[in-house]
Amino acid sequence: KAGVTQTPRYLIKTRGQQVTLSCSPISGHRSVSWYQQTPGQGLQFLFEYFSETQRNKGNFPGRFSGRQFSNSRSEMNVSTLELGDSALYLCASSLAVYSHGTDTQYFGPGTRLTVL
């Protein structure tokens, strides 16, 4: 079974630009979560989608948005990029059959975003 894939793997942008990252979950997984990791910080939760609906959102500004398609693939968009947005962005998928809180999350390899 194919794992979680993320594209692109690396990205360089300049301040003020916008970026879209893509995540394809494991087949059959309906929940996709997004995380940001910066040096010295743990994985910071951005948002979680289930059946095309955002179920929960972390404490990030409105420049960070996402969506999920009917095939469970998800995209994350960051508008008006700032230097501080440079980070590794990870997505994770899970079955979310019963309860999301106990589901094992399967992570993708991440997208390394550098903002110059």
Add this chain to the structure above:
Amino acid sequence: ILNVEQSPQSLHVQEGDSTNFTCSFPSSNFYALHWYRWETAKSPEALFVMTLNGDEKKKGRISATLNTKEGYSYLYIKGSQPEDSATYLCAYTYSGTYKYIFGTGTRLKVLA
């Protein structure tokens, strides 16, 4: 603000040593505690999920315990090997949400 703390931040051990790390989390509204291993240049990989107070899980030389009343979990590695070198993350979930709150991790280096 819900906070998950892990200690130590990093440690070096000799091959063959046993070691353990701590994950502290809020005890109220606890739902589940997850442990992940994250090797350099790879994706985080799930080790355990625990839900009940007193839970103990084991996978080879790695085991974990859970105390939900006092809000901590221990991860133990017996007879550390160089391939155990990784960052070990814990994540806490609480009732009524779909958020996983991660700690900053414990970076383990096993010296051959």
